[in-house]
Amino acid sequence: VVVCGGFAQGLTVLCRALRSLGVSVVAMEDPWVPAHRSAASATPLTVVSVPVDGEGMRVDALATRSPGAAFVTPAHQCMLGMAMTPGRRAALLRWAADAGAILVEDDYDGEFRYDRQPVGALQGLDPERVIYAGTASKTLAPGLRLAWLVVPPQLADAVVEAKRLTDGLSGALDQLTLADFIESGGFDRHIRRMRLRYMRRRDLLVAALAERAPALRPSGIAAGLHVILSLPSHGPTEDEAVAHAARRGVALLGLGPFFADRDNHVPGLVVGYGTPPEHGFETALRSLVDVLGELWPV
Numbered sequence: 001v002v003v004c005g006g007f008a009q010g011l012t013v014l015c016r017a018l019r020s021l022g023v024s025v026v027a028m029e030d031p032w033v034p035a036h037r038s039a040a041s042a043t044p045l046t047v048v049s050v051p052v053d054g055e056g057m058r059v060d061a062l063a064t065r066s067p068g069a070a071f072v073t074p075a076h077q078c079m080l081g082m083a084m085t086p087g088r089r090a091a092l093l094r095w096a097a098d099a100g101a102i103l104v105e106d107d108y109d110g111e112f113r114y115d116r117q118p119v120g121a122l123q124g125l126d127p128e129r130v131i132y133a134g135t136a137s138k139t140l141a142p143g144l145r146l147a148w149l150v151v152p153p154q155l156a157d158a159v160v161e162a163k164r165l166t167d168g169l170s171g172a173l174d175q176l177t178l179a180d181f182i183e184s185g186g187f188d189r190h191i192r193r194m195r196l197r198y199m200r201r202r203d204l205l206v207a208a209l210a211e212r213a214p215a216l217r218p219s220g221i222a223a224g225l226h227v228i229l230s231l232p233s234h235g236p237t238e239d240e241a242v243a244h245a246a247r248r249g250v251a252l253l254g255l256g257p258f259f260a261d262r263d264n265h266v267p268g269l270v271v272g273y274g275t276p277p278e279h280g281f282e283t284a285l286r287s288l289v290d291v292l293g294e295l296w297p298v
């Protein structure tokens, strides 16, 4: 296990390690976090973006681009929110085995799962080929900058060397504090408490949308801290909705910036519900649905 300063650093470390192992092209899901795509592009690797469909990353499109590694979010696609289906997982692992490629499983919010049994890690299906990446950013705080990479033994030296070249070592005090929190059972209790709290927020959000802006169908709601609202074909465009909300003092986020390829772009809004403090959540929710109700009236 290699501890890093957030997944953001883990990504750069992995790109350096992959380069040292002879990889020159890496694939990333489209959509994905633009900052992560840029961070990978700033390394000597070429980044290719691969579209997703309702089952996850499209393995047929991946295969045509012949990357040496692929970054995926199988538990909760970032941003669209679906879980990768068992069939797609099997196809992805088959592709990786045939191509001699490495998979990086970015499990950024796997602890918050509401409606279904936990989705097993891809890494468990092929631990020799899949690097698992976890982070404390959603469970505790993004400001902690603590993430971990579970690396197959044959890749460990390259990843440790890349981490050493990047910043030597992540802070021991933060790691020891987190280890103590886990061992004491406090972390587990915190996750259980927060899971209930976030599930209640998610339920309030879904109910308020159904009442005030039923044309907007939330998806990706089974896990994580955000939902996606796909835009109906009638009414304002994504940009118009974001601009209107900004004029009303509500910061809406469109899906557009998350797509590398405009052809893959499905218009939608990203609504995160983790950030407001508990006492401010219902007020924030009211402001949101007031604006959405103006844009897509019942």
Ligand SMILES: Cc1ncc(COP(=O)(O)O)c(C=O)c1O
Pocket (backbone or CB within 6 Å): 005, 006, 007, 008, 009, 033, 073, 078, 106, 108, 135, 136, 137, 142, 146, 147
């Ligand atoms: C897809 C994805 N991966 C990983 C992370 C976590 O990144 P970090 O650990 O650098 O905060 C996030 C955070 O929002 C994310 O959206």
